[in-house]
Amino acid sequence: MGGGLPLMEKIEGVLIDLDGTIWRGNELIPQADEAVAYLRSLGKRLVFVSNRGNWSRRMCHEQLRRFGIAVAEEEIILSSTVTAQFLRAHYPLCQVWTLGDEGLHEELQHYQVPLAPVPEEADFLVITLHETMTYRDLDLAFRAVHHGARMIATNIDKMFPNEHGNAIDVAGMVGAIEAATARKVEVVLGKPSCFMAEAALRQLKVPPDLCLVIGDSVQSDIRMGRMYGMKTALVLTGNTKRSQLDMLREKERPDYVIDSIYDIIGLGKGVMW
Amino acid sequence: MGGGLPLMEKIEGVLIDLDGTIWRGNELIPQADEAVAYLRSLGKRLVFVSNRGNWSRRMCHEQLRRFGIAVAEEEIILSSTVTAQFLRAHYPLCQVWTLGDEGLHEELQHYQVPLAPVPEEADFLVITLHETMTYRDLDLAFRAVHHGARMIATNIDKMFPNEHGNAIDVAGMVGAIEAATARKVEVVLGKPSCFMAEAALRQLKVPPDLCLVIGDSVQSDIRMGRMYGMKTALVLTGNTKRSQLDMLREKERPDYVIDSIYDIIGLGKGVMW
Numbered sequence: 373m374g375g376g377l378p379l380m381e382k383i384e385g386v387l388i389d390l391d392g393t394i395w396r397g398n399e400l401i402p403q404a405d406e407a408v409a410y411l412r413s414l415g416k417r418l419v420f421v422s423n424r425g426n427w428s429r430r431m432c433h434e435q436l437r438r439f440g441i442a443v444a445e446e447e448i449i450l451s452s453t454v455t456a457q458f459l460r461a462h463y464p465l466c467q468v469w470t471l472g473d474e475g476l477h478e479e480l481q482h483y484q485v486p487l488a489p490v491p492e493e494a495d496f497l498v499i500t501l502h503e504t505m506t507y508r509d510l511d512l513a514f515r516a517v518h519h520g521a522r523m524i525a526t527n528i529d530k531m532f533p534n535e536h537g538n539a540i541d542v543a544g545m546v547g548a549i550e551a552a553t554a555r556k557v558e559v560v561l562g563k564p565s566c567f568m569a570e571a572a573l574r575q576l577k578v579p580p581d582l583c584l585v586i587g588d589s590v591q592s593d594i595r596m597g598r599m600y601g602m603k604t605a606l607v608l609t610g611n612t613k614r615s616q617l618d619m620l621r622e623k624e625r626p627d628y629v630i631d632s633i634y635d636i637i638g639l640g641k642g643v644m645w
Numbered sequence: 646m647g648g649g650l651p652l653m654e655k656i657e658g659v660l661i662d663l664d665g666t667i668w669r670g671n672e673l674i675p676q677a678d679e680a681v682a683y684l685r686s687l688g689k690r691l692v693f694v695s696n697r698g699n700w701s702r703r704m705c706h707e708q709l710r711r712f713g714i715a716v717a718e719e720e721i722i723l724s725s726t727v728t729a730q731f732l733r734a735h736y737p738l739c740q741v742w743t744l745g746d747e748g749l750h751e752e753l754q755h756y757q758v759p760l761a762p763v764p765e766e767a768d769f770l771v772i773t774l775h776e777t778m779t780y781r782d783l784d785l786a787f788r789a790v791h792h793g794a795r796m797i798a799t800n801i802d803k804m805f806p807n808e809h810g811n812a813i814d815v816a817g818m819v820g821a822i823e824a825a826t827a828r829k830v831e832v833v834l835g836k837p838s839c840f841m842a843e844a845a846l847r848q849l850k851v852p853p854d855l856c857l858v859i860g861d862s863v864q865s866d867i868r869m870g871r872m873y874g875m876k877t878a879l880v881l882t883g884n885t886k887r888s889q890l891d892m893l894r895e896k897e898r899p900d901y902v903i904d905s906i907y908d909i910i911g912l913g914k915g916v917m918w
Binding site for chain 1: 735736738739765766768792793795801816819829830831832833837838839843868872873874894896897
């Protein structure tokens, strides 16, 4: 292992994205496990911060363990986690209906968010990615809002890469319900929101200027870091291609561009703006 | 003055809406000033809570004084106030561009929210009602989002009553920018959100179950009260007509329906569900 970015001496906490940074679909990004181990060996505090709202922490924890990456469950912060914490903290009396995969449901239950027995009784509809969605799921969600439920979304990504190219993401589910009800989502919890950033900072217990964000998304990872005065490193193993870098606006520019998270170890390939 | 609703003995804090409850346009709703004086004479703690995002507290304070209603500025909580507090608390490093009337700007400046010198440098676009909007204002707001600003809205009301009937409200401004940019508003601050409710509760320093909400809107006033376990009284001097009451869903029903805020003094006209 190399000498590490000189930057690393000034960093105490690292926020690490998952999809496109640690794994792609069901495959570990080469040597991402070694990069995490390296950061641990330097004694950095770590938190894994992902916009996945259709998974629970438990599911994510298992996936990381399968890839040989040891983490505590508290070191994982998903948009489903933050959504559940938000509802629990601010609307403890409110009943929730969901449009999304099972992981969201599990996370809401973990935080004891009251779930509505039928959509008509829901105070909130929570929307996330629903990869097994049927017309019936969509219709039940519509009924919740049609009967007065307010809408929140774990995140608002339009598409995500899968084995076929790009797949429709949460924005599609949100669009369906908004168009049919003429109502709007009121809060989006995912990165780059303050809700995710502050949950990560609370877990890290490190001031923002001593933090580094590592992620593949300019809009969620780099923006969040920039908005909080954190250092930022963009990896090219996910959403962003090298050819897109020239088009970045000033407020979207990372401090470092590296081919993959493994390069956090070395120096050579890091491009500093 | 009458004996007061028996309910009043159990109430320590009162949240009072403005448009449609205290005034309509430039006119005081008859005896609304006496109703406020009555609540003060009972020693209740009061807070005026309005979704107006295009006014500042100062402007609102003047209007109340013009109507002979004495309040402290801290007793006024507007969606512009809460938006400014939200940005200041969670995004202190971020620069803001606005689409909205001057009052929003004034409120942001009062809370020392950094304002972007040009739309292209904004981290956030804040949208509220803009009654003097021109194409140029809309285009500057578009440019902010087109260059990467995220969007938040003070509220998302579709229309409001004025002297011509119904007038287009914030939802129209939001719709223009969303349609042109394919981006979405991420946070709506106005009632019935937790941001407004919790700002009011912090000012009142009274637990929710000892609070009464008085307002004309089922969707913002009554819903907010119900979501927090407050008592609720719907007035018929604004948005809601008596003929609409039968169509209310269970979660929208107020504890009391009164013709106007003045009836808070008496008993006779209050309909309890």
